[in-house]
Amino acid sequence: DFNNLLAGFYGNIQLLELSTAKESEKSRKYVAKLKDISNRAAELVRRILEFSRKDQGVAVNSSIGQIIRESVELASHSLPKNVSISFENDAKGSIVQVEKAQIMQVLMNIMINARDAIGSRPDGHINIVSKQRNLGKLAADRLNLKTAGRYVEVSISDDGPGIPKNLIDRVFDPFFSTKEWSDSKGTGIGLSIVYTVIHNYEGTVLIDSKKGQGTTFRIFLPCADGATTRIDDNAEPEVTVQLEDKTILVIEDEEDVRESLRDLLDRHGARVLLAEDGRQGQTIIHEQSPDIIILDLNMPMMSGEMLLSEMKEEIAHIPVMVMTGLSRDGYMMSVEFPMVKAVLQKPFNHRTLLHALSLAFSAGD
Template sequence: TFSRGGDPQMRPIDIRDAVRESVKLVLRGSNIQCRYYLAKHLHPVQADEAQIRQAIGNIIINAVEASPTGGAISVKGENVAYRRKAEKPFIKLTISDRGKGISKEASSRIFDPYFTTKDMGSLKGTGLGLSISYSIIKKHGGDITVQSEIGKGTSVSIYLPAYGDITQVVSTVKEDLPVSGRPEAAVKRILVMDDEALIRSFMEDTMSFLGYDVTTCDEGSKAVEMYGEAMATRPYDLVVLDLTVRGGWGGQETIQRLLDVDPEVMAIICSGYSNDPVISHYGAYGFKGALAKPASIDQIKATLDKIFNN
């Protein structure tokens, strides 16, 4: 289940509204059209609407990027008996494009957070977004599948457990809160330092999805400067440092400078070198935790939970 920063605000929703709002947001300013094929009596789902919109939006972005200029995508919604969980009804959303398509090999890896499919159609360069969509749907008791054919396009299908019938959807007044559902002052601030843009992007996307306020930089001296400046206004609650940085301060040097600035600094060290003593004995070097790269969403979530709950 989701915990700090990621608890779903569950209620019955009309999934058709979530689809239309997601499409509207993504297609704004685009020359791509969307064709809707949504069943009139499509079952509602019990879901966190903000998270479901994010999951759908990520997939729509992929479909739009794959589509030729002036092309179209489609979204189909239907009530189904899902073969993997036949004991209860499901709704199925299928988002399709007519792009280049992707290979079977790539299809089997697209939910890997670090997998990128540049120049491979609807999933090019968007492994991070798809991994987050996958996590959201799974946390809602659903499933997500991909079918693609080279030269013909890609279809991504989302399966979510149905909740009663459409008459059970009740409108609620939404408070003016951030996506996490908590006032801004309660949202933990995290500063991530890593010299690889892909890692920074993944960390920012993942931690933002979990409900944290995330800022990134690519080198240790910048992290120290940003941390010091924030102390006078809204301090960072945690710093995540890459152990090895090309042409700049790595995690070990940076933590020493940060401890000079703030002896109470909370920091995590990250590295692909799991045998490095800074990783295996992180406490002796001033860190509160360690992450081995590549880290999964669940590993990041568990580490952050442990840090903040302690």
């Protein structure tokens, strides 16, 4: 619901930006500020959804650098002012096959543990470093890894009091807490989750710590081949889509989102048809035969997914772009419904929408 509100708000800000292109610099500055605030709000909501999502259940090829960046951004909101955090990515382009939410939870658990260990001491710091490692059999054996090969190593270091030597071997035990030597008030299950998740991916996690000198957690995950393809809302892609001769059906129950999409597509010369639920959308599809459908997934009366299921044969030749306020992996939709050419996470940038339209029309040719 909040993402739907943001989508309507953000869409109208972008239309206002277009309308004030020739206005005073002061007016443009205010609009740019509103747009920036909306972007930050949308990004925070998206990361919270990614972190809290428990039902995705599928490991996919993902950029480890992107996962770490998003986790750091999310964790930074829970850090006190005396604790800073930094990330050095020396594993650019490294891909791991993981369930993103699980790895975010692993990183969050370790960062929260580091925060609690630092406590109230001034100028505390958490440093994260990622790098790619090519491990031979001997190195893999020393690290208790099943196979040799390419791995990503993620080190998370803090400058807290460190862990006493006699306690290090128990850190990953369920319900074991080190609160006797730190200010942590956790349940003792966070680090056991870290251990379980990483080992489920045939990786390993190690601890280097000395009392009074801080702690470093070292995570090793096997690299995967290939990479996921997704539309990057931050890339500001060049848009070359031609809409003058296109009929586009927008099926969206939120009036603000529906109207802002109509206004944007009108500006680019498209003939725009509007439906406020799946049933109305079905009727328009039968009567008008649109060139492309922009479809919200979560609607009353008939959801977007229900419409796709009921009309799978009829609209097999029509490219569909799905919009959702929930965190959902697009490739899963395209496997079940091949007509789905793009999935957009609300709220999205207008340039991203136009870029996705271009890709969808190309895929439909």
